[in-house]
Amino acid sequence: xxxxxxxxxxxxxxxxxLVLPQAALAAVEFTAKVDRQQTAHSQPVRLTLTxxxxxxxxxxxxxxxxxRAFEVQGPAVANRYQMTNGSTALMRELTYTLYPRKTGKLxxxxxxxxxxxxxxxxxxxxxxxxxxxxxxxGQQPSDAIEDNLFIRATADHERAYVGQQVAVTYDLCYRYxxxxxxxxxxxxxxxxxVKDLFVAETLNPKREDIGELPFNVSMLxxxxxxxxxxxxxxxxxxxxxxxxxxxxRRRSGLFDSIFDRSQAQLVRGExxxxxxxxxxxxxxxxxxxxxxxxxxxxxxxxxxxVPVGDPVTLRVRVDGEGNFQAIGVPVIGEIDGFKMYxxxxxxxxxxxxxxxGGSRTLEYILLPVRAGSLQIPAVSFSYFDPVAQVYQxxxxxxxxxxxxGDVAVAQESLFPLTRTEIAQVGSDIRHIKxxxxxxxxxxxxxxxxxxxxxxxLIPLSYLGFVVAHRHRTRLRxxxxxxxxxxxxxxxxxxxxxxxxxxxxxxxxxxYDAIDQALRAYLxxxxxxxxxxxxxxxxxxxxxxxxxxxxxxxxxxxxxxxERCEHARYARAASTGDQMRLAYExxxxxxxxxxxxxxxx
Amino acid sequence: xxxTRVLIWVCVAGICVASVGVAVARSAAVSAFAEANVxxxxxxxxxxxxxxxxxxxxxxxxxxxxxxFGNACFKSNRIGEAIVWYERAQRLxxxxxxxxxxxxxxxxxxxxxxxxxxxxxxxxxxSRLYMYPTEDELCVAFLLLSLILFGxxxxxxxxxxxxxxTWRRLFRLSCALTVVAGVYLGARIYQLExxxxxxxxxxxxxxxxxxxxxxxxxxxxxxxxxxxxxxxxGDWSLVRLPSGLGGWVxxxxxxxx
Numbered sequence: 001x002x003x004x005x006x007x008x009x010x011x012x013x014x015x016x017x018l019v020l021p022q023a024a025l026a027a028v029e030f031t032a033k034v035d036r037q038q039t040a041h042s043q044p045v046r047l048t049l050t051x052x053x054x055x056x057x058x059x060x061x062x063x064x065x066x067x068r069a070f071e072v073q074g075p076a077v078a079n080r081y082q083m084t085n086g087s088t089a090l091m092r093e094l095t096y097t098l099y100p101r102k103t104g105k106l107x108x109x110x111x112x113x114x115x116x117x118x119x120x121x122x123x124x125x126x127x128x129x130x131x132x133x134x135x136x137x138g139q140q141p142s143d144a145i146e147d148n149l150f151i152r153a154t155a156d157h158e159r160a161y162v163g164q165q166v167a168v169t170y171d172l173c174y175r176y177x178x179x180x181x182x183x184x185x186x187x188x189x190x191x192x193x194v195k196d197l198f199v200a201e202t203l204n205p206k207r208e209d210i211g212e213l214p215f216n217v218s219m220l221x222x223x224x225x226x227x228x229x230x231x232x233x234x235x236x237x238x239x240x241x242x243x244x245x246x247x248x249r250r251r252s253g254l255f256d257s258i259f260d261r262s263q264a265q266l267v268r269g270e271x272x273x274x275x276x277x278x279x280x281x282x283x284x285x286x287x288x289x290x291x292x293x294x295x296x297x298x299x300x301x302x303x304x305x306v307p308v309g310d311p312v313t314l315r316v317r318v319d320g321e322g323n324f325q326a327i328g329v330p331v332i333g334e335i336d337g338f339k340m341y342x343x344x345x346x347x348x349x350x351x352x353x354x355x356x357g358g359s360r361t362l363e364y365i366l367l368p369v370r371a372g373s374l375q376i377p378a379v380s381f382s383y384f385d386p387v388a389q390v391y392q393x394x395x396x397x398x399x400x401x402x403x404x405g406d407v408a409v410a411q412e413s414l415f416p417l418t419r420t421e422i423a424q425v426g427s428d429i430r431h432i433k434x435x436x437x438x439x440x441x442x443x444x445x446x447x448x449x450x451x452x453x454x455x456x457l458i459p460l461s462y463l464g465f466v467v468a469h470r471h472r473t474r475l476r477x478x479x480x481x482x483x484x485x486x487x488x489x490x491x492x493x494x495x496x497x498x499x500x501x502x503x504x505x506x507x508x509x510x511y512d513a514i515d516q517a518l519r520a521y522l523x524x525x526x527x528x529x530x531x532x533x534x535x536x537x538x539x540x541x542x543x544x545x546x547x548x549x550x551x552x553x554x555x556x557x558x559x560x561x562e563r564c565e566h567a568r569y570a571r572a573a574s575t576g577d578q579m580r581l582a583y584e585x586x587x588x589x590x591x592x593x594x595x596x597x598x599x600x
Numbered sequence: 601x602x603x604t605r606v607l608i609w610v611c612v613a614g615i616c617v618a619s620v621g622v623a624v625a626r627s628a629a630v631s632a633f634a635e636a637n638v639x640x641x642x643x644x645x646x647x648x649x650x651x652x653x654x655x656x657x658x659x660x661x662x663x664x665x666x667x668x669f670g671n672a673c674f675k676s677n678r679i680g681e682a683i684v685w686y687e688r689a690q691r692l693x694x695x696x697x698x699x700x701x702x703x704x705x706x707x708x709x710x711x712x713x714x715x716x717x718x719x720x721x722x723x724x725x726x727s728r729l730y731m732y733p734t735e736d737e738l739c740v741a742f743l744l745l746s747l748i749l750f751g752x753x754x755x756x757x758x759x760x761x762x763x764x765x766t767w768r769r770l771f772r773l774s775c776a777l778t779v780v781a782g783v784y785l786g787a788r789i790y791q792l793e794x795x796x797x798x799x800x801x802x803x804x805x806x807x808x809x810x811x812x813x814x815x816x817x818x819x820x821x822x823x824x825x826x827x828x829x830x831x832x833x834g835d836w837s838l839v840r841l842p843s844g845l846g847g848w849v850x851x852x853x854x855x856x857x
Contacts, residue, residue, distance in 0.1 A: 429702040432641075432671050433664040435634040438626060439655075440662040444692075445739040446789050458746045462753055469757050 027054045028115050030063075032122035034108070040146070041103050041131050044264050047096040049075075049111055049122065056081070056088040057115065063094065066109030070098035071184060071266060073241070099184070099241070099266035100129040148175040151220070151238060151269030159275045163292035164386040165322055165355060166225045166274060167197065170238050172267070173215045178203065178242045183220075184266060185239035191276075192225040192233065193323060195356045224356040226292075226323045227276040239268040279384055283391050287331050291383035293322020293357070297330065299379045299396035301366075307405035308371050312338075314364040316379055316396075321357035324349075329362060330381045337374035337403070338366040368403035375400055480527035487524035491517045491590045495583070502583055507567060507574045514586045515564035518557065521590055525597055535561050542589075546596035553592050560585055629658050633665060640668065645675035663692035667699050674702070679710050680801035680823040680855070687799065687826070687857040691792075694734055710824030735792060738785040745781050749774040796829040798839065798854040805854065807847025811836030818847040827854065 028051065035046040049063055075094040082089040100106055108125040152171045160166045172181070181203060198219060205216035220240065227233060243264045279292070298317045306312055316330050324347070334340070343362040350358040368374055376399040385392050445451050475482045494517035501510035516530070522541045523530035533541075535558055542554045560582060567574060636651035652669035670685035686703040693699060733741070752774050756767050800821050808815040811833045821827065827839035830846070837854060840846040 427705065429671060429674055429705050430698045432637055432668040433698070435637055436630060436662075436664055439629050439633060439660045439665055441626065441629075441658075441660045444661075445736040446785070451739055451743070455743060455746060458750050462750055465754055466757065 030120035049094045052091040063113040065111035069106040073097040153269040170220045181242040184241040187236035195224045198222040230278040235272040237269040285382035288382040289328025291327035295320030305402040312366045317361045319359040483524040491521040511564040511567035648672040663689040711822035712825045742781040745778040
């Protein structure tokens with residue numbers, strides 16, 4: 001190897017060491033540009049940061065940029081890739097929409113980004129912002145956006161006292177069709193206590209002529225402001241962002257658009273100056289607690305007649321328009337004859353688009369400490385009326401409480417000193433049940449036999465009732481059945497009559513009753529007339545009932561009937577024994593016939 | 601005749617003696633209950649628990665006794681046992697606020713989360729509605745409706761009101777209500793008698809795959825957990841959780857509600 005060759009080799013090595021790492025790094029550019037460098041105050045500027053690389057970058061961090069002079073929307077990110085000879089080139093664009101915060105020359109600071117260890121910067125850009133035109137009354141309308149889209153801020157008082165309610169209304173006045181309307185800047189209202197009365201969620205426009213042109217006017221926000229100190233106070237402007245949609249062609253009429261494409265717009269109102277006066281010292285009542293507005297007072301006590309030591313609730317209610325949160329508490333001093341505890345305060349806020357107000361109710365517990373007619377003195381409340389510009393004092397009428405009875409002992413411990421919400425601080429099971437007079441031992445009802453006995457008795461009773469009813473119905477409708485059913489009982493009844501005659505020794509009556517009993521029984525069972533029955537027919541019926549084997553019974557029946565006839569018609573004398581024998585025979589015959597009939 | 605009279609008098613005397621005996625036993629139970637309450641109020645919960653146990657062994661079935669017994673168990677750190685007695689009290693008096701509150705509290709502080717199926721709100725509401733009346737109330741309702749039906753039927757029969765539309769409707773309504781009450785009562789009694797629920801009363805119980813201590817442990821349940829007993833085999837009970845998980849647990853580790 002010669003020395004020249006060795007030198008050449010060394011040079012190649014060093015070239016490789018110096019050049020190759022550089023060649024390995026992608027070529028990256030970082031630039032910034034704006035769509036305009038002169039703009040009106042209400043018009044946005046579009047800033048585009050472009051990162052372009054000859055190779056695909058695995059990670060691109062977010063660039064750092066100072067945009068404090070602008071309201072910022074975005075960025076919108078767009079990536080573009082290009083494949084060339086196997087390598088991928090990348091371009092990323094970040095587009096910001098900037099609304100100038102003020103007029104004059106505003107600077108978009110240099111943006112920086114670190115890629116592959118290298119810090120890249122853009123150049124600062126200066127934007128010149130001019131004030132937009134606002135059409136003054138009498139001025140001819142123009143196509144300028146400022147003349148057709150603006151915020152109108154109005155205060156109901158330009159001069160107000162400290163604590164007086166000042167209602168400020170922000171209306172959006174426009175002659176375009178608007179989209180994407182949203183609050184962009186909300187004033188801080190420094191120097192005021194603020195209560196929102198109305199905040200629009202959607203545009204609700206009303207037609208109104210401003211100058212010579214009809215506008216859509218939509219209330220955006222209404223606030224009640226209460227100045228906290230005197231002096232000239234400035235209410236900062238409100239701003240909303242919106243976009244005017246693309247129309248594609250020009251139209252004529254009320255909502256003419258002068259643009260043929262969608263345009264983002266920031267609309268900012270104007271600041272309002274309010275001169276705040278201090279409350280006059282002259283004539284200020286001693287009990288004045290800072291209430292400014294118009295108020296009334298209502299005082300009531302319940303009950304009016306109580307025993308000594310029982311509580312009386314005294315309610316003092318102050319109601320009115322104004323910042324009632326700052327009205328203080330109506331002063332009630334010691335009341336003679338009562339023990340008084342700290343009041344419970346309830347505020348009822350009333351918010352409407354017409355203003356802010358409400359009521360404050362103080363509830364005192366008073367305990368009469370002696371009997372008699374006790375007086376709750378008048379309660380007074382003072383406020384400053386900004387309309388009349390004088391202090392006013394409203395006063396309630398005194399209230400009489402009739403307290404009776406004796407003074408209770410240790411009354412103080414019965415009531416807490418103040419009312420507070422009850423909070424749970426622990427948990428446990430509930431306490432045991434108290435002592436009892438009796439403990440149950442019967443168990444459940446469905447395990448009790450009596451329950452099922454009663455339950456079973458009901459359908460059985462019904463069944464019995466149905467049977468009895470049917471029987472009664474048949475007795476009424478079926479004469480033969482009725483006679484058959486009654487035959488025995490009738491026979492017994494007649495035999496009893498016979499027995500009665502026997503006891504009296506009335507022979508003819510006795511035999512007559514026996515004869516009737518036997519004949520009637522046979523006639524009833526056969527459903528024939530008893531009067532027409534002959535002895536033979538009776539014998540035939542008896543034989544039919546008892547069967548052929550009862551000849552003796554039939555013979556006895558015939559013999560007894562003959563004896564009865566003989567005794568009745570012949571009037572022959574009968575001894576008591578004979579009659580008793582006849583009676584017993586008759587009983588046996590009836591029994592035997594009845595058994596025979598039943599068997600059949 | 602004389603023998604019959606003697607028999608009647610013996611019966612009357614026996615009934616009187618039995619009634620007096622029952623009255624005396626009840627009076628003793630009431631006194632024992634008051635004494636147990638005194639022990640509880642004094643903070644001697646173990647003694648109170650023993651006293652309540654003694655009363656329950658007399659065969660008394662009273663929700664106040666069961667509730668106080670549950671309280672004594674709870675205060676003696678026997679959560680499982682407390683839940684058993686609260687459950688028993690609740691079955692007798694399901695709408696008592698104290699019983700419900702203490703049962704809820706005891707379930708809340710036990711170790712296992714109360715196993716529950718993922719029921720929908722509507723189903724839970726219907727279930728509560730179904731369980732709202734007690735079995736005793738259903739019995740009374742059934743009896744009253746049966747009596748009303750009987751009265752309507754008898755009245756209708758007596759006055760031959762077969763063609764009266766109002767009476768027919770009234771009769772049908774009474775019939776329908778009685779049948780519904782009867783079916784409802786029957787379903788509740790069947791559910792009560794057929795379902796066996798129990799509570800784990802030991803600190804932890806192992807549920808195994810079979811009724812044998814050598815079998816694999818399927819899962820472990822802790823004191824106070826309510827389980828459904830499906831089957832008994834020797835000293836082992838096959839229990840199932842509402843989630844469907846089942847296993848054999850030693851019967852000594854649980855107490856039937």
